[in-house]
Amino acid sequence: MRLWIFLPLLAICIESAAEAPFSTDELRELRKQWLLPAPTLHPQHKQLSELGKKIFFDTNLSIDKSTSCASCHIPELGWSDGKPTAQGLVGKPLKRATPSIINTAYSKVLMWDGRADSLEQQALMPFFDPLEMGLNEKLLIAKIASNQEYPNLFERAFGDSAIDSARISSALAEFQRSITASNTRFDRWLKGDESALNNEEILGFKLFIDPQKAACAVCHHPPNFTDDGFHNIGLSKQKPEDLGRYRFTPIPLMKRAFKTPSLRLATRTAPYFHDGSAKTLLEVIEHYQEVSVQKHNFSPSLLPVNLNKEEKEKLLAFLNSLE
Amino acid sequence: MKFFMTVILALLSMSTSVMAAEHVIGQKNKAFTKKSITIKKGDTIKFPNQDPFFHNVYSMSESKSFDLGSYAKGVSKSVKFDKQGEVIVQCAIHPFMKLKVKVE
Numbered sequence: 001m002r003l004w005i006f007l008p009l010l011a012i013c014i015e016s017a018a019e020a021p022f023s024t025d026e027l028r029e030l031r032k033q034w035l036l037p038a039p040t041l042h043p044q045h046k047q048l049s050e051l052g053k054k055i056f057f058d059t060n061l062s063i064d065k066s067t068s069c070a071s072c073h074i075p076e077l078g079w080s081d082g083k084p085t086a087q088g089l090v091g092k093p094l095k096r097a098t099p100s101i102i103n104t105a106y107s108k109v110l111m112w113d114g115r116a117d118s119l120e121q122q123a124l125m126p127f128f129d130p131l132e133m134g135l136n137e138k139l140l141i142a143k144i145a146s147n148q149e150y151p152n153l154f155e156r157a158f159g160d161s162a163i164d165s166a167r168i169s170s171a172l173a174e175f176q177r178s179i180t181a182s183n184t185r186f187d188r189w190l191k192g193d194e195s196a197l198n199n200e201e202i203l204g205f206k207l208f209i210d211p212q213k214a215a216c217a218v219c220h221h222p223p224n225f226t227d228d229g230f231h232n233i234g235l236s237k238q239k240p241e242d243l244g245r246y247r248f249t250p251i252p253l254m255k256r257a258f259k260t261p262s263l264r265l266a267t268r269t270a271p272y273f274h275d276g277s278a279k280t281l282l283e284v285i286e287h288y289q290e291v292s293v294q295k296h297n298f299s300p301s302l303l304p305v306n307l308n309k310e311e312k313e314k315l316l317a318f319l320n321s322l323e
Numbered sequence: 324m325k326f327f328m329t330v331i332l333a334l335l336s337m338s339t340s341v342m343a344a345e346h347v348i349g350q351k352n353k354a355f356t357k358k359s360i361t362i363k364k365g366d367t368i369k370f371p372n373q374d375p376f377f378h379n380v381y382s383m384s385e386s387k388s389f390d391l392g393s394y395a396k397g398v399s400k401s402v403k404f405d406k407q408g409e410v411i412v413q414c415a416i417h418p419f420m421k422l423k424v425k426v427e
Contacts, residue, residue: 109419
C-alpha cells in the first residue's frame, strides 16, 4: 500500500526534476550574470537629479518653447515616444526612433550611432541640434537664467547659483541615472520569487540565451540586456540610407550598424529598431528569423534563428516578463 | 667583397628578425587584457579572442591603420607594427575597448 503511494509520487518528482529548465547551480550562475548592480551615482545625486528633472521637463528650453527632453522621452511610453521615428521642432520627422533612456545609467556608449561616450556628453546634444531644440549654449543658459525657479536648484546642487553648460549636463545626466528598471518580474524570479515567472516565460528565457535557438543574448548581454555594441542587423529598407556607426568608424563592419538597445521594460517602448520598423516584439523576433539566413555584410553575431510557433510564443512571453 | 656584403646584410636581417618580439593581448570580458603596451618597431601583437562572442580589431591611427575584421572565440590575428609612434587599437563592435600601443 505504501509502495503504491510512494511510486507515483516518485514518478511525479522525477518528472518535475526533468522539466526544471535550470538546475540550482545554473540559477546561481544566472543570478550572478543577470541581476543589475546599483548604478554608480554622484555624491550629490539627489540635488543634481532634482535640478536635472526640472530641466528635462522644461519646454521653455527650446527655440520656440514647444519642446522639452520629455517631449520625446515620455515617461508613460517607456521614456520613448511611441513613434517610428522621432519628431523634431514643428513636428518635423527625424531619421531615427527615440531611444528609451531606461537604464542608460549603465551605458558605456550612448545614441543609436554611439556618438556620445557618457550621459554628460550626450545630455546637451538635443538642445544644440537645430532640428530638435534649436538652441545654442548662450541661449540655453539665458533661458535658464530667466526662470526664477532655477537659482535655488543650482545652489542646492552646486553650492552656488552659477549656471554653465557643464553643470546643466551634469544635472541632466544624474537625473537620467535615476531612470532605472531593475525589479521586473524576471528580476524578481532571479532573486528567488518562483511565482514571478511561469514555466512558459522561463522556457522563453532559456531560448533567449541559447546560441543554438533564439541566440538573443549573443548581443543582448547580461546584466543590462545589451553589449553596448554595434551591429548591422539587416534593416536596410530606409531611404536615404542611414549608415549609422560607419559615420564615426568608417570600416566595412560598421556600415548600417546601430547600438544594441537594452530590453527591460521593452514592452512599453514600441515600435522597435533604430528606424521604428517593427511594430511589435513578435515582429522583432520574426525579423531575426528571416534576416539570419541572408548574407549582406550583416553582423557576424546574427546567428541562425530557427524557432517554431510555440518557441516564438515562449520567447515573446519571456520578453513580456521584463516588465 | 660582394660576398662579404651579402653575408653581413643577411646577418643583419637575421638579427632584426631574432630581435622582433611577439606580444599577446587578449580580448576578454569586453576589454583588451592590457590598456597600454610599449613595443619595439618591428614587433608583432597577437590578438586572441577569448570571449564567447565576436570581436573586431582595428586602428585608424596615423602611424598604423589596419582592420583585422571580426572573428569568433578561439581565433587569433596578428599585426606587425613597423613604424614608430602611438597607435590606438579598438574593437569596432565594442568601441569602449581601447588599447594604446607605443611603438619605439
